[in-house]
Amino acid sequence: MDRWRRAAAQRRKLAARRLGAGGGRAGRPDALPAEDGDGPAGDRTVTDGAAPGPQPPHSAMEQPIVFFGPGPSKIPDQVLERVQAELLNYAGTGVSVMEISHRSAEFQQIISGTETRLRRLLHIPDNYRVLFVQGGATGQFAAVPLNLCVNGKADYFITGTWSKKAAAEAARYLDMQPVLPATEKFLGIAGRDQWRLRPDADYVYYCDNETVEGVEFQEVPDTGDVPLVADMSSNILTRPIDVSKFGVIFAGAQKNMGPAGLTIVIVREDLLGRGLPVCPSVLSYSTMAKAGSLYNTPPCFNVYVTGKVLDWVEEQGGVEEMSKRSDTKAKLIYTAADQSDGFYVAPVDGAARSRTTVQLRISAGAELEKKFLKEAEEVGFKSLKGHRSVGGLRVALFNALTVPQIEKLVKFLGQFATQNRG
Numbered sequence: 528m529d530r531w532r533r534a535a536a537q538r539r540k541l542a543a544r545r546l547g548a549g550g551g552r553a554g555r556p557d558a559l560p561a562e563d564g565d566g567p568a569g570d571r572t573v574t575d576g577a578a579p580g581p582q583p584p585h586s587a588m589e590q591p592i593v594f595f596g597p598g599p600s601k602i603p604d605q606v607l608e609r610v611q612a613e614l615l616n617y618a619g620t621g622v623s624v625m626e627i628s629h630r631s632a633e634f635q636q637i638i639s640g641t642e643t644r645l646r647r648l649l650h651i652p653d654n655y656r657v658l659f660v661q662g663g664a665t666g667q668f669a670a671v672p673l674n675l676c677v678n679g680k681a682d683y684f685i686t687g688t689w690s691k692k693a694a695a696e697a698a699r700y701l702d703m704q705p706v707l708p709a710t711e712k713f714l715g716i717a718g719r720d721q722w723r724l725r726p727d728a729d730y731v732y733y734c735d736n737e738t739v740e741g742v743e744f745q746e747v748p749d750t751g752d753v754p755l756v757a758d759m760s761s762n763i764l765t766r767p768i769d770v771s772k773f774g775v776i777f778a779g780a781q782k783n784m785g786p787a788g789l790t791i792v793i794v795r796e797d798l799l800g801r802g803l804p805v806c807p808s809v810l811s812y813s814t815m816a817k818a819g820s821l822y823n824t825p826p827c828f829n830v831y832v833t834g835k836v837l838d839w840v841e842e843q844g845g846v847e848e849m850s851k852r853s854d855t856k857a858k859l860i861y862t863a864a865d866q867s868d869g870f871y872v873a874p875v876d877g878a879a880r881s882r883t884t885v886q887l888r889i890s891a892g893a894e895l896e897k898k899f900l901k902e903a904e905e906v907g908f909k910s911l912k913g914h915r916s917v918g919g920l921r922v923a924l925f926n927a928l929t930v931p932q933i934e935k936l937v938k939f940l941g942q943f944a945t946q947n948r949g
């Protein structure tokens with residue numbers, strides 16, 4: 528047996544031993560009921576006080592958890608199970624998918640498969656390129672002006688934390704003009720009659736869903752012939768989109784697509800080849816497009832996991848089904864707040880309420896919010912704390928969260944209100 532085969536056999540043996548011994552981490556998928564769309568809730572189980580590293584097997588202390596992490600976020604358990612099953616030996620290669628070369632035939636298949644699924648799910652037209660890049664969505668705050676600057680001006684909808692940050696970054700490279708009147712609190716989107724758009728801007732930028740404030744555009748803003756750029760980090764794959772309306776769409780993977788570390792850019796081909804000469808090669812859309820996203824080493828493992836998440840989305844019924852579930856989940860939460868006689872408040876204007884990151888307040892104040900978070904955690908609702916800049920509660924309803932899980936949360940909201948009403 529040559530060295531390669533011997534190593535592969537050893538790895539297989541090791542994998543079998545680990546899996547056979549229940550060696551998956553407690554609270555991880557090998558200990559779980561399968562999550563089946565909107566069927567029985569696929570709550571993950573954890574052992575109380577579980578520390579990272581090898582965990583003891585199931586115990587009576589286990590409780591179901593529902594994880595509302597706003598990014599990184601829950602990845603469907605079925606996906607994690609599949610990743611776990613082939614982690615030590617990818618497709619009979621004897622090496623882990625984390626170890627194979629990004630220039631190998633196997634990885635080529637992974638990256639093109641991931642792209643194909645994304646194209647299918649979002650109906651991406653042929654004249655758009657899909658790029659797999661690093662640097663996070665924050666990297667795109669610089670990449671967008673660096674790639675699209677021609678006349679040196681761009682218009683920005685500033686509707687919350689992330690578009691504000693993107694606008695500040697763009698202002699380093701070009702003349703950035705806000706589209707909307709300035710505001711301190713981001714609780715809605717000013718009407719069209721208040722928009723300032725320049726016909727000779729290089730592009731118009733907006734954030735489709737502001738993750739922190741929970742402000743979401745309900746319609747794609749009409750910018751005429753000026754290319755539209757959208758940050759869809761926190762709502763991509765949660766509703767159908769007409770890609771042909773956009774010049775560039777980008778999204779960090781860590782909310783609805785996979786692990787943090789991968790950013791996906793969808794760019795219209797005619798926008799390639801422009802921009803500022805100082806644009807770093809690693810941020811350049813043309814360079815990345817020419818190299819098939821392999822200009823440098825891509826985040827291979829993340830591309831692989833994202834491919835698996837996209838598989839899962841297809842199996843569940845695609846973006847159309849995700850959209851229905853998102854609407855249902857959001858409606859459950861907003862209705863609970865609106866019908867709580869003012870105990871809970873959803874402060875965002877009804878016309879801009881996010882379907883994926885719901886901002887909630889307890890009107891009696893921060894002390895009660897603290898108590899809520901503590902009690903929620905005790906019964907397994909994890910990570911409901913609002914972003915530190917706005918406080919309160921945030922319910923991140925990304926695709927991996929099921930309707931039954933949200934129904935459970937709504938029940939808890941009701942019980943807490945009953946017990947704590949002044």
Ligand SMILES: Cc1ncc(COP(=O)(O)O)c(C=O)c1O
Binds near residue numbers: 664689
């Ligand atoms: C809408 C939006 N844009 C941009 C970012 C920044 O992403 P990253 O941390 O990947 O740079 C986030 C992060 O949560 C986000 O929610």
